[in-house]
Amino acid sequence: MDFDVLIVGAGSAGLSAALTLGRCRRRVLLADGGAPRNAPSPAVHGFLTRDGVQPAKLLALGREQLAPYPTVEVHELKITKLHKLAHGFRAEGTTDQGHAWAGTANRVLLATGVDDVLPALPGFRELWGTGVLHCPYCHGYEVRDQPLAVYGRGKAAVGLALLLTNWSQDIVVVTDGPGHLTDYGRQRLRQHHIGLRQEPVARLVGGPGGTLRCIEFTDGSYLERTAVFLHAPQEQRSALAADLGALITSKGAVWVDKNAQTSIPGLYAAGDTTPGQQQALIAAAEGSKAAICLNEALTKEQVMQHKRTAC
Ligand SMILES: Cc1cc2nc3c(=O)[nH]c(=O)nc-3n(C[C@H](O)[C@H](O)[C@H](O)COP(=O)(O)OP(=O)(O)OC[C@H]3O[C@@H](n4cnc5c(N)ncnc54)[C@H](O)[C@@H]3O)c2cc1C
Incomplete structure (x- = not known):
């Protein structure tokens, strides 16, 4: 050998x-x-x-x-x-x-x-590791107390949003279409003052240094956030x-x-x-x-x- x-x-x-x-x-x-x-x-x-x-x-x-x-x-x-x-x-x-x-x-x-297999939407790959983050233990501290989003659906998205409440109190779950959330899931989001947007997403818009500026929806509306977390x-x-x-x-x-x-x-x-x-x-x-x-x-x-x- x-x-x-x-x-x-x-x-x-x-x-x-x-x-x-x-x-x-x-x-x-x-x-x-x-x-x-x-x-x-x-x-x-x-x-x-x-x-x-x-x-x-x-x-x-x-x-x-x-x-x-x-x-x-x-x-x-x-x-x-x-x-x-x-x-x-x-x-x-x-x-x-x-x-x-x-x-x-x-x-x-x-x-x-x-x-990591990222959503095929403009902005995800470009901002990966800076404005698009995968793990609160790795990056949560750097974006503490900032307006954050969680991209995902169902139980996994609710779980990640709840986990993030330790780092920020301003969190919105963005499901990019029907969120497949149970009544219990929705109730838990409400209890922790976590927002919910179910409109389809068009793209992520970046800011300086690879940060996230906003999430733009297909209806033309947008949500200002400094980072989005997802479990890809x-x-x-x-x-x-x-x-x-x-x-x-x-x-x-x-x-x-x-x-x-x-x-x-x-x-x-x-x-x-x-x-x-x-x-x-x-x-x-x-x-x-x-x-x-x-x-x-x-x-x-x-x-x-x-x-x-x-x-
Ligand atoms: C954006 C991002 C940020 C992160 N930030 C943190 C952080 O702040 N703190 C933290 O603890 N963790 C962080 N992580 C997680 C961390 O990157 C991984 O847990 C860690 O890299 C795993 O180490 P590994 O050696 O298993 O794999 P990797 O680091 O991915 O290394 C695998 C290596 O194998 C090589 N390889 C693959 N196939 C072959 C082949 N056929 N022949 C030869 N070589 C091959 C690859 O090229 C690569 O160099 C982050 C992850 C991501 C995606």
């Missing part, structure tokens, strides 16, 4: 896993095929000791701190295919120079993240797990057991790609945990091999 572990994806989860495995003196290839999920955002909030750091700076620091570990290689390499071998994996990919690459690894860790549907950033036949949850995440292993022996996953809360610090912790599980599985394998040879 060329490597003990191939880590696919060098966001918070992948970098953190590489650090732990480098410290275990494992031969690691960390393959990165592009920008992290939060690339459009000006800052990473809530990351212990790095609150407010630029996303690219956080990852650059992570890469810098891998440099002292000689068994860790980092490459700009998009992994396009994984083949399960009798023992380990064969991977194929394309470098950032467009060259084909292939190699083998005893184990693979997927830290490939997710993509997500897609896996890579199909590698699904292509290998790994179990995917009903919510589209890559299933893992308590040792970060997917349903495919030897294939591990960490970070946003797996179920659970999605934050950079959580992804980093999951990457570190997966690395410990990987190192222990590899150690166990070595000990068994040694025992067999000795016999």
